[in-house]
Amino acid sequence: MDWRDRGITLGARAFGEGSAIVTLLTREHGRHLGLVRGAKSKNMAPALQAGSEVDARWRARLGEHLGSYTLEGGRVHAHQVLSKPLELAALTSISALAEAALPEREPHPALFDGFHVFLEHLEDGDVWPSILVKWELGLLRELGFGLDLDACAVSGVNENLTHVSPRTGRAVSALEAEPYLDRLLELPGFMIRETNHVTKSEALAGLRLTGYFLERRIFAPHDRSLPEARQSLMERLGRSADETQRIG
Amino acid sequence: MGPISSELQRVIDLLAKLPGLGPRSARRVALHLIKRKDTALTSLAAALEDAAAAIVTCETCGNLDTQDPCRICTDTRRDASTLCVVEEVGDLWALERAAVFKGSYHILGGTLSALEGVGPQNLNIGPLVARASAPVVTEVILALDATVDGQATAHLIMDRLDGADVKITHLAHGVPVGGELDYLDEGTLAAALNARHTY
Numbered sequence: 001m002d003w004r005d006r007g008i009t010l011g012a013r014a015f016g017e018g019s020a021i022v023t024l025l026t027r028e029h030g031r032h033l034g035l036v037r038g039a040k041s042k043n044m045a046p047a048l049q050a051g052s053e054v055d056a057r058w059r060a061r062l063g064e065h066l067g068s069y070t071l072e073g074g075r076v077h078a079h080q081v082l083s084k085p086l087e088l089a090a091l092t093s094i095s096a097l098a099e100a101a102l103p104e105r106e107p108h109p110a111l112f113d114g115f116h117v118f119l120e121h122l123e124d125g126d127v128w129p130s131i132l133v134k135w136e137l138g139l140l141r142e143l144g145f146g147l148d149l150d151a152c153a154v155s156g157v158n159e160n161l162t163h164v165s166p167r168t169g170r171a172v173s174a175l176e177a178e179p180y181l182d183r184l185l186e187l188p189g190f191m192i193r194e195t196n197h198v199t200k201s202e203a204l205a206g207l208r209l210t211g212y213f214l215e216r217r218i219f220a221p222h223d224r225s226l227p228e229a230r231q232s233l234m235e236r237l238g239r240s241a242d243e244t245q246r247i248g
Numbered sequence: 249m250g251p252i253s254s255e256l257q258r259v260i261d262l263l264a265k266l267p268g269l270g271p272r273s274a275r276r277v278a279l280h281l282i283k284r285k286d287t288a289l290t291s292l293a294a295a296l297e298d299a300a301a302a303i304v305t306c307e308t309c310g311n312l313d314t315q316d317p318c319r320i321c322t323d324t325r326r327d328a329s330t331l332c333v334v335e336e337v338g339d340l341w342a343l344e345r346a347a348v349f350k351g352s353y354h355i356l357g358g359t360l361s362a363l364e365g366v367g368p369q370n371l372n373i374g375p376l377v378a379r380a381s382a383p384v385v386t387e388v389i390l391a392l393d394a395t396v397d398g399q400a401t402a403h404l405i406m407d408r409l410d411g412a413d414v415k416i417t418h419l420a421h422g423v424p425v426g427g428e429l430d431y432l433d434e435g436t437l438a439a440a441l442n443a444r445h446t447y
Contacts, residue, residue: 011363017268023363046433050396078396079435082421083442085403092400096362228360228367232404 001063005029007056008115010099012039012048022048022069023099024056027112031102034058034069047074050095051119077119086240087122089233090132094118096227101139101218108142129203130196136210137191145217149192152176163187169213185209200241207234310355310372312337320353327351331380332389333405335359339391354379359392359401373408380412390418
């Protein structure tokens with residue numbers, strides 16, 4: 001077995017003295033593990049940081065074997081954010097979520113492409129939060145738990161959609177939501193509009209919405225909770241949103 | 249019955265579990281020790297036994313020593329106002345080898361890692377916050393790896409030390425001594441350029 005693919009490093013676990021078992025999100029082969037020899041070398045270490053984009057070659061005698069990776073052309077994104085707590089938290093959150101939620105060796109090219117777009121915009125603080133929220137929305141959809149945000153579940157209108165039903169995952173218009181506000185989840189406007197510029201508060205509301213469904217539909221059935229890195233992103237984003245409001 | 253006795257095989261198996269040794273090198277090491285029974289094997293066995301009995305973990309900083317608190321924590325010549333936070337004992341040894349830091353240490357016992365399931369509760373952060381809150385401490389140096397996990401841990405510690413009246417610093421990232429720009433990866437170059445300072 002032998003293939004080549006583009007991959008994004010999700011993480012690496014030390015194996016023996018100099019090797020590592022590396023998890024990549026590949027475009028055509030999904031979340032895929034493999035052994036990397038010489039993982040601690042100066043040349044290889046940057047490519048094994050979460051969020052690094054690599055050209056991967058995977059080889060194994062049989063398809064079901066762990067196999068070994070040869071990684072080339074690493075494009076490292078982590079260095080841009082090592083000193084930025086919020087962006088670093090976002091990078092670790094999306095990596096941990098992909099690692100924890102995606103089944104092994106099941107291709108999800110749309111999620112790979114979305115992750116790539118997220119990395120491309122990681123330095124733009126007004127843009128990456130919305131890409132991250134939409135990526136999580138895509139994660140739900142790819143795993144068969146997509147939210148229906150096109151029209152109001154009650155009236156069928158597709159305007160002024162402001163909330164989501166926690167039971168059905170369908171949008172509800174402001175008018176129909178009015179009597180049930182305490183029971184519905186907030187739907188921030190950027191999630192249904194073609195815009196990527198969002199405030200921290202809107203991004204937080206978006207992550208609360210996707211987090212609610214990720215937790216209940218993907219993690220809870222397996223008796224697991226959302227990755228710690230995602231909780232930490234929520235806390236950090238919450239603090240950042242509060243600071244922005246105070247300054248404003 | 250194989251050619252190797254069960255006692256010797258047990259030694260080989262135990263040696264093979266050590267970092268850097270596989271079954272082949274473990275056999276070589278075992279043979280070397282057996283051939284020099286009086287000079288190497290018995291003295292190594294005695295040294296290991298002594299170490300196992302005497303080495304303890306310092307309750308203050310997490311260092312390994314024969315006394316608790318360790319010799320670094322009790323050394324009055326060292327600067328108690330500066331606390332250097334490192335991941336493992338090996339990092340403390342590396343800094344001591346460099347002989348440039350004369351303050352106190354605090355060993356975290358790892359870094360946050362989503363893949364390894366290491367969260368804040370698995371790290372030695374609570375005692376660090378208590379130590380940093382002592383009036384004598386004025387600076388906390390975060391000497392953690394320049395990796396995603398290392399820096400995520402550094403940011404977490406910065407959050408936890410928010411209320412403490414200390415200056416928080418971290419090691420510089422950039423061009424290593426003797427490093428040639430042409431051979432550096434783009435991440436290191438970018439970090440070095442971002443952290444540039446005036447002569």
